[in-house]
Amino acid sequence: xxxxxxxxxxxxxxxxxxxxxxxxxxxxxxxxxxxxxxxxxxxxxxxxxxxxxxxxxxxxxxxxxxxxxxxxxxxxxxxxxxxxxxxxxxxxxxxxxxxxxxxxxxxxxxxxxxxxxxxxxxxxxxxxxxxxxxxxxxxxxxxxxxxxxxxxxxxxxxxxxxxxxxxxxxxxxxxxxxxxxxxxxxxxxxxxxxxxxxxxxxxxxxxxxxxxxxxxxxxxxxxxxxxxxxxxxxxxxxxxxxxxxxxxxxxxxxxxxxxxxxxxxxxxxxxxxxxxxxxxxxxxxxxxxxxxxxxxxxxxxxxxxxxxxxxxxxxxxxxxxxxxxxxxxxxxxxxxxxxxxxxxxxxxxxxxxxxxxxxxxxxxxxxxxxxxxxxxxxxxxxxxxxxxxxxxxxxxxxxxxxxxxxxxxxxxxxxxxxxxxxxxxxxxxxxxxxxxx
Amino acid sequence: xxxxxxxxxxxxxxxxxxxxxxxxxxxxxxxxxxxxxxxxxxxxxxxxxxxxxxxxxxxxxxxxxxxxxxxxxxxxxxxxxxxxxxxxxxxxxxxxxxxxxxxxxxxxxxxxxxxxxxxxxxxxxxxxxxxxxxxxxxxxxxxxxxxxxxxxxxxxxxxxxxxxxxxxxxxxxxxxxxxxxxxx
Numbered sequence: 001x002x003x004x005x006x007x008x009x010x011x012x013x014x015x016x017x018x019x020x021x022x023x024x025x026x027x028x029x030x031x032x033x034x035x036x037x038x039x040x041x042x043x044x045x046x047x048x049x050x051x052x053x054x055x056x057x058x059x060x061x062x063x064x065x066x067x068x069x070x071x072x073x074x075x076x077x078x079x080x081x082x083x084x085x086x087x088x089x090x091x092x093x094x095x096x097x098x099x100x101x102x103x104x105x106x107x108x109x110x111x112x113x114x115x116x117x118x119x120x121x122x123x124x125x126x127x128x129x130x131x132x133x134x135x136x137x138x139x140x141x142x143x144x145x146x147x148x149x150x151x152x153x154x155x156x157x158x159x160x161x162x163x164x165x166x167x168x169x170x171x172x173x174x175x176x177x178x179x180x181x182x183x184x185x186x187x188x189x190x191x192x193x194x195x196x197x198x199x200x201x202x203x204x205x206x207x208x209x210x211x212x213x214x215x216x217x218x219x220x221x222x223x224x225x226x227x228x229x230x231x232x233x234x235x236x237x238x239x240x241x242x243x244x245x246x247x248x249x250x251x252x253x254x255x256x257x258x259x260x261x262x263x264x265x266x267x268x269x270x271x272x273x274x275x276x277x278x279x280x281x282x283x284x285x286x287x288x289x290x291x292x293x294x295x296x297x298x299x300x301x302x303x304x305x306x307x308x309x310x311x312x313x314x315x316x317x318x319x320x321x322x323x324x325x326x327x328x329x330x331x332x333x334x335x336x337x338x339x340x341x342x343x344x345x346x347x348x349x350x351x352x353x354x355x356x357x358x359x360x361x362x363x364x365x366x367x368x369x370x371x372x373x374x375x376x377x378x379x380x381x382x383x384x385x386x387x388x389x390x391x392x393x394x395x396x397x398x399x400x401x402x403x404x405x406x407x408x409x410x411x412x413x414x415x416x417x418x419x420x421x422x423x424x425x426x427x428x429x430x431x432x433x434x435x436x437x
Numbered sequence: 438x439x440x441x442x443x444x445x446x447x448x449x450x451x452x453x454x455x456x457x458x459x460x461x462x463x464x465x466x467x468x469x470x471x472x473x474x475x476x477x478x479x480x481x482x483x484x485x486x487x488x489x490x491x492x493x494x495x496x497x498x499x500x501x502x503x504x505x506x507x508x509x510x511x512x513x514x515x516x517x518x519x520x521x522x523x524x525x526x527x528x529x530x531x532x533x534x535x536x537x538x539x540x541x542x543x544x545x546x547x548x549x550x551x552x553x554x555x556x557x558x559x560x561x562x563x564x565x566x567x568x569x570x571x572x573x574x575x576x577x578x579x580x581x582x583x584x585x586x587x588x589x590x591x592x593x594x595x596x597x598x599x600x601x602x603x604x605x606x607x608x609x610x611x612x613x614x615x616x617x618x619x620x621x
Contacts, residue, residue, distance in 0.1 A: 003611065007568070007583040009561045015484060016475040016584075026492050027466055034459045034499050 032169045036176040091131045092155045093148075114174045118187055121167035125194050128160040129201050136205070146212075153205075154220050161224040164198060167191055168231040175238045181246045181273060185239045185280040192235035192284055196291060198228040229371075233364070236288055240360045243281045250274050278354075285351050288363050292344055295370050299337045302377050340369040451511050454502060462502075465511060466495055472585055473519050479580055480523050482569060490526060494519045513594035520577065520595075559618060567617045575610035582607055 010016065090096040104124055111117040135156065139149045171191050174184055202225045209217040250270035257263035343366035350359035447468070453461035473494055478487035497518050501508070508514045568576055574596070581592045593600045 003615065004583050006559060006561065006564055007579055008586070010479065010565050010568070010580075011475060011584045013561060013565065015478050015482065015487075015565075018471050018474045019484075019488075022488055023470055026470075026488070026495075027463065030466065030492065030495050030499070031459060031463060033496065034462060 028165075028169075032172070036173045088127075089134070091134055092152045114170055114177055115183060115187055118167055118170040118174060118191065121163050121170060122190050122194050124163045125160065125167065125198060128156055128163060129197060131156045132160070132201055132205065136208075150214060150217060154217060157205075157217070157220045157224055160198065161220070161227050164195065164224060164227040164231050167194070168227065168234050171231070171234055171238055175241065178245075181242045182276050182280065184242050185277050185284070188235040188239040188242075189280060189284050192232055192287065195228040195232040195235065196287075199225060199232070202228065232288075236284060236360055236363070239281045239284045240356050243277050243356055246274050246277045278356075281356055282351065285347075285356060285359055285363065288360075289344060289348060289351070292340075292363065292366055292370060295374070296337045296340050296344065296366075299340075299370060299373050299377065302381070303337065303373075306377055306381050336373050337370070340366045340373065343369065447511070454511070462495075462499060465498075465515075469512070469515055470495070473515060476516065476519055476580060476585065477523055479565065479568075479584070480573075480576065481526065482565075486526070490519075490522050494522050497522065510594055512591065516581070516595040517597070524573075563621075564618075567614060567621065570617055571610060571613055574606060575613060578603060578606045579610045579614070 088100065090100050104120075104127075107120045107123075108117060111120050132153065135149050135153050139146050168191070171188060174187060202221050206218060206221050206225075209215075209221060250267075250273070253263075253266055253270055257267060343362050347359045347362035347366060350356075350362060446464075450461045450464040454465060470491065474487055474491045477490050477494070478484060481487050481490065494515065498515055501514075501518070568579060571579070577596065578592060581587045581595060582589075587595070589600045589603050593603045596603065596606075598606070
């Protein structure tokens with residue numbers, strides 16, 4: 001093959017192949033960014049008269065007949081009370097499900113502002129969570145339906161993921177459009193609440209999927225978990241940024257003000273707005289602290305449980321962990337949540353001092369640590385569980401007295417799995433044999 | 438090479454794009470993302486970095502349009518942004534290996550078809566490695582010509598050099614690459 005043709009073969013190398021998921025995600029992100037920039041740009045460049053005209057056109061456009069709007073309107077009016085009410089409780093696979101979805105799409109189409117759109121998405125997320133409850137209850141009452149229900153579950157989880165990602169993006173757009181600050185912060189609060197509810201639900205379902213050994217469902221749930229974590233982060237970030245903007249704007253107005261009555265009234269209004277936004281943002285951060293405190297406590301308990309299980313069941317697999325030259329036991333993993341707790345303590349102090357931005361930053365650091373700990377513990381738990389369930393040779397092997405007895409057990413894969421889990425905590429696990437003399 | 442209908446679609450989308458139509462942007466994204474990603478990934482040799490830089494390229498392209506600067510040819514425009522983004526990345530990270538500049542350049546311009554007669558039995562990944570040892574402008578012209586299948590005219594618009602220079606550059610790039618391969 002000549003050199004030119006050889007060079008053309010380079011395009012087939014794996015490095016040159018675009019990852020489809022990345023491509024889709026990036027497109028979505030770029031278009032959201034572009035869309036919000038575009039709207040902002042248009043808003044900034046308009047005169048007051050043009051803005052009024054645009055606003056009234058927006059309302060008229062939303063009410064003017066178009067095919068989609070007409071269908072949406074008909075669905076709302078004619079199917080409004082009877083059928084859609086009956087459809088509210090339906091799940092995928094049931095006869096009324098398409099009507100329910102049609103009604104939901106109509107609601108989105110008729111939303112007159114980005115804030116309303118976000119509220120519609122929040123409503124849809126709540127419905128998805130109710131549907132998940134219904135499907136899980138149905139499986140419990142009739143275990144034979146599990147396989148069919150798993151498919152339905154996956155579908156609902158997929159919709160949940162999309163709605164969660166959509167509410168995240170819409171909240172960002174609301175922030176960029178610089179709507180009423182208090183309204184934006186209250187919306188962020190609602191987004192945070194629904195993101196937390198989603199996360200809690202996903203954790204329960206993840207545990208079930210793990211028990212039932214359903215990796216497809218685990219994967220789908222992991223995506224929703226990521227989406228809800230992102231929405232949660234966005235909500236806190238938006239709230240803190242709006243607070244900063246409101247404070248800065250009030251300070252600017254104070255600098256520019258004269259002693260006129262109008263300026264004094266404005267100053268009073270600004271102060272009231274700052275106080276209201278401050279209260280709402282403080283609530284959001286407090287709720288975040290409370291949630292994280294619970295998560296860290298749960299991690300501590302989980303670490304202790306994993307530790308005791310490892311000691312009880314598979315003594316041979318217990319790795320000696322090498323952290324920067326110091327060898328410590330798995331037991332000491334329970335110390336890791338303390339570091340996250342430390343950051344949380346700092347966040348509380350900063351919140352009390354009124355430094356919301358710094359408090360939010362510390363919270364984020366603590367959250368990242370906590371997520372790493374949680375993920376490492378889950379992997380260790382799973383690995384330990386797999387080891388217990390795998391072969392009968394494990395039951396026959398006696399507790400270690402000499403390193404050579406380790407040869408009878410396949411520790412390599414277990415240690416590798418634990419290594420991967422530990423890497424999230426920046427520590428390396430090695431088989432005990434490497435450290436026994 | 439593009440067909441007439443795809444050229445026409447691109448022209449229509451380009452007119453809409455200049456008007457700030459975000460759907461037209463989506464059209465160009467779908468059309469060019471793979472090429473731009475490939476172009477960048479072959480230069481930086483890292484998937485994560487290539488993905489980040491590709492995203493930057495499209496964002497910058499949009500920003501350029503928003504600033505209402507004039508663009509005649511979207512393909513040339515986006516490749517130029519890609520080149521600049523990679524150069525900025527190298528400046529910030531100083532990650533690029535210095536190219537092998539000590540090979541003497543051959544001045545004679547033998548017929549390009551001579552390269553067709555030489556057979557190189559070489560692994561594609563190794564070939565990429567050798568390619569990455571070339572000067573950036575040599576890498577670019579080889580990638581654009583043989584990997585992206587662009588014409589001399591298209592390459593000249595991207596690199597902002599005339600067609601004759603591009604032909605010379607391509608010949609020199611091939612010669613140097615062969616020397617590197619033989620030396621290795």
